[in-house]
Amino acid sequence: MSIDTFLILEKLVLVVIIIAASMGIAAYSTWAERKVAAVMQDRIGPLRAGPFGLLQPLADGGKLFFKEEIIPDNSTKWLFMLAPAMFIFTALMTSAIIPWGPDFVFNTADGARTISLQVADINIGILYVFGVVSIGVYGIMLGGWASNNKFSLLSAIRAASQAISYELALGLSLIALLMLTGTLSLRTIVEQQHGFWNEGYFTWNVFKQPLGFIIFLVCSFAELNRAPFDMPESESELNMGYHQEYSSMKLGMFLFAEYINMFISSAVLATLFFGGYNFPGMDAVQAAVPSGIFALICVGVLMIKVIGFILFFMFVRWTLPRFRFDQLLNLGWTKLIPLALFNMMVTGAVILFVLNKK
Amino acid sequence: MESLTNRALAVDRSPMTFAEKIYIPALLKGLSITLGHVFKKKATINYPEETRPFSPVFRGLHVLNRDEEGREKCTACGLCALACPAEAITMEAAERLPGEEHLYREEKYAAKYEINMLRCIFCGFCEEACPKDAIYMSETVMPSNYTRDYFVYKKQDMLLTDEQVKQKRLKLQKG
Numbered sequence: 001m002s003i004d005t006f007l008i009l010e011k012l013v014l015v016v017i018i019i020a021a022s023m024g025i026a027a028y029s030t031w032a033e034r035k036v037a038a039v040m041q042d043r044i045g046p047l048r049a050g051p052f053g054l055l056q057p058l059a060d061g062g063k064l065f066f067k068e069e070i071i072p073d074n075s076t077k078w079l080f081m082l083a084p085a086m087f088i089f090t091a092l093m094t095s096a097i098i099p100w101g102p103d104f105v106f107n108t109a110d111g112a113r114t115i116s117l118q119v120a121d122i123n124i125g126i127l128y129v130f131g132v133v134s135i136g137v138y139g140i141m142l143g144g145w146a147s148n149n150k151f152s153l154l155s156a157i158r159a160a161s162q163a164i165s166y167e168l169a170l171g172l173s174l175i176a177l178l179m180l181t182g183t184l185s186l187r188t189i190v191e192q193q194h195g196f197w198n199e200g201y202f203t204w205n206v207f208k209q210p211l212g213f214i215i216f217l218v219c220s221f222a223e224l225n226r227a228p229f230d231m232p233e234s235e236s237e238l239n240m241g242y243h244q245e246y247s248s249m250k251l252g253m254f255l256f257a258e259y260i261n262m263f264i265s266s267a268v269l270a271t272l273f274f275g276g277y278n279f280p281g282m283d284a285v286q287a288a289v290p291s292g293i294f295a296l297i298c299v300g301v302l303m304i305k306v307i308g309f310i311l312f313f314m315f316v317r318w319t320l321p322r323f324r325f326d327q328l329l330n331l332g333w334t335k336l337i338p339l340a341l342f343n344m345m346v347t348g349a350v351i352l353f354v355l356n357k358k
Numbered sequence: 359m360e361s362l363t364n365r366a367l368a369v370d371r372s373p374m375t376f377a378e379k380i381y382i383p384a385l386l387k388g389l390s391i392t393l394g395h396v397f398k399k400k401a402t403i404n405y406p407e408e409t410r411p412f413s414p415v416f417r418g419l420h421v422l423n424r425d426e427e428g429r430e431k432c433t434a435c436g437l438c439a440l441a442c443p444a445e446a447i448t449m450e451a452a453e454r455l456p457g458e459e460h461l462y463r464e465e466k467y468a469a470k471y472e473i474n475m476l477r478c479i480f481c482g483f484c485e486e487a488c489p490k491d492a493i494y495m496s497e498t499v500m501p502s503n504y505t506r507d508y509f510v511y512k513k514q515d516m517l518l519t520d521e522q523v524k525q526k527r528l529k530l531q532k533g
Contacts, residue, residue: 040392044402214382319392320385331381 006113014119018095026259027057029310033259036314064252072147072245079146084246084253087139091260093132097125098267099187100302101277104295117295118187125186126174129268130167133223136261137163140232140242143254147245156242158325159225159232165332166222166229172340173215176347177272180208186271196280204275211343213273215336220265222332225258227317231325266309270302277302417482417495420473422516425463426527430517431492434468438484438493446477447484464490471513475500 031046031053038045046053071077101117122128137160144156181189193203206213222229233241243254270276277298286294323331377383403410412418423431434451452469454462461467485494503509518526 040395042395042398042401044400044404047404315389315392319388335379 010115011119014117015096018100018119019092022092022095022260022263023256025263025306025310026256027061029259029262029314030060030255031056032310033314033317036311037318040315040318061252064249067248069248069250070245072149074148075245076146076148079142080245081250083139083143083146084243084250084257086142087136088253088257088260090132090136090139091257091264093135094129094264094268096120097122097128097186098264098271099190099276101295101299102291104291106292117299121185121187123183123185125189126178126184126272130171134163134167139254139257143246144242147242149245152242152244155232155240155244159242162222162225162229162231162325162328162332165329166219166336169215169332169336169340170219170223172337172344173212173219174272176212176340176344177205177209179344179347179351180205186276190271190276190278193275193278195278195282196275203278204273206273209273209343209347211339212347215340215343216273217269218331218336220269221313221316222328224261224265224313226262226313228320228323229328230317230322231328234322262310262313263306266306266313267302269309270305274305412497416497417480417485419475419496419498419500420478420484420493420511420516421496421518422471422513423492423494424518424523426523426530427460428520428523429459429461429463430467431463431490432468432471433464433466433490433492434471435466435489437487437489441483441487442478443481443483444477444479446474446479448472448474468513471516473511473516475509475511476506 034056035045035053037043046056049055049059071080096119099116099118099121103114103116106113106115140159140163141156144152144154144159147153178184181192183189183192189205193205195203197203201207221227225232233243243251246254279298279301282298285297289297425431434449436449436451439445439447439449448470449468449472450470451466454465454467480495482495488494
């Protein structure tokens with residue numbers, strides 16, 4: 001009985017920490033985005049609010065909260081309110097299955113307890129990710145539909161068709177990876193990538209599946225609605241997008257959820273392809289420090305990888321112009337899907353004939 | 359058709375090569391350009407703290423000059439008002455009374471001197487027209503305001519202050 005309470009408590013603390021961290025990182029992503037944009041355009045970026053403009057996210061949030069809220073008369077009100085909530089909810093849900101660090105031992109009155117830094121280790125981890133990401137499209141679709149504005153609806157359809165098209169290539173690129181790892185559990189996938197170098201070969205999946213990684217990366221740009229595939233909210237040319245009728249914090253929720261999505265998908269990218277919390281020489285570190293501190297170091301390493309990916313997403317956004325919609329679908333259906341299939345075939349052949357696995 | 363210059367270039371409409379279609383070389387090129395800009399000098403000037411240097415011929419807000427003894431130089435001759443293409447300057451002349459010699463340099467002075475800054479085009483003709491060097495244009499940018507009345511500058515708004523006169527005198531003594 002006491003163990004169960006402890007388990008609930010432990011997971012609850014973890015969930016609260018992860019949600020707070022996601023929110024915090026998403027908030028500071030907005031700051032970082034503006035700084036990255038500024039630096040690339042030979043500007044300085046926000047710097048008035050606090051040192052280096054670090055209080056800018058709070059100022060922005062405060063502004064959004066106090067703005068007038070407008071709900072269109074002809075909108076379906078409960079759907080209109082549900083959409084941003086749903087979007088942010090699905091954005092946060094994915095974080096449940098990411099292994100943030102290795103297990104560590106915690107001494108309680110009842111004796112030592114092993115604590116896992118993963119909310120839920122489900123054996124179909126990646127399928128769960130796909131499921132939740134697909135639900136994320138509902139937030140966009142509902143937002144566009146419930147506004148009762150034809151332009152919002154059009155851009156919602158545009159966003160949905162983009163997300164669905166790229167989910168295919170995303171899934172296909174992962175199948176090749178799953179053929180290699182032989183498991184869907186993210187925890188096992190991370191453990192297989194232990195360290196950096198093993199028996200004459202890199203352990204990280206990016207070295208085993210470079211093509212798969214590139215396809216996955218391109219598709220996650222599309223899934224995140226980020227440049228160069230940010231048609232769903234091309235604010236300057238194609239009206240504002242599915243959140244055109246939204247104002248105040250509801251709009252803020254949509255924008256914020258995109259940043260949370262970016263954080264989570266960076267974490268998924270790091271976990272699947274860049275070894276998760278593993279780092280070169282981790283065995284020596286593990287032997288030298290207690291397990292709690294080692295777990296913290298590992299979490300830090302994962303965070304560095306995640307922040308690297310976030311910066312890369314921003315870097316690309318401020319470099320590339322937006323794709324046209326036909327170019328986008330063309331790339332998805334006629335380039336990425338065949339490439340992913342080709343990658344799958346080659347991986348299968350290698351497993352069968354070179355590694356001689358049956 | 360014969361081209362007018364020999365610099366015309368034919369647009370290349372040949373189909374894209376594989377290297378162009380794969381998009382990644384172009385992408386890397388773009389990324390390297392933006393990465394290069396990370397290390398470049400920033401062009402921003404943090405305005406209220408730092409100001410951009412004005413050119414020596416900058417024409418800003420008008421100043422009515424006083425000599426080193428603090429006497430107004432303007433004699434209300436009206437040449438500036440005549441020269442003004444925007445008709446922004448209005449003045450009324452008055453005669454200097456005995457005992458006012460410390461206030462006005464000449465026997466005639468401007469009792470009222472107004473420039474409507476909403477009309478002014480900052481061309482600097484008034485400065486050129488003035489035979490007494492009484493009006494010149496400073497390196498101050500016009501401040502903004504919500505009311506129209508604010509922009510009609512009175513004589514007192516433009517006259518050098520006592521402090522500025524003192525500084526001017528110090529400058530003269532030094533060299």
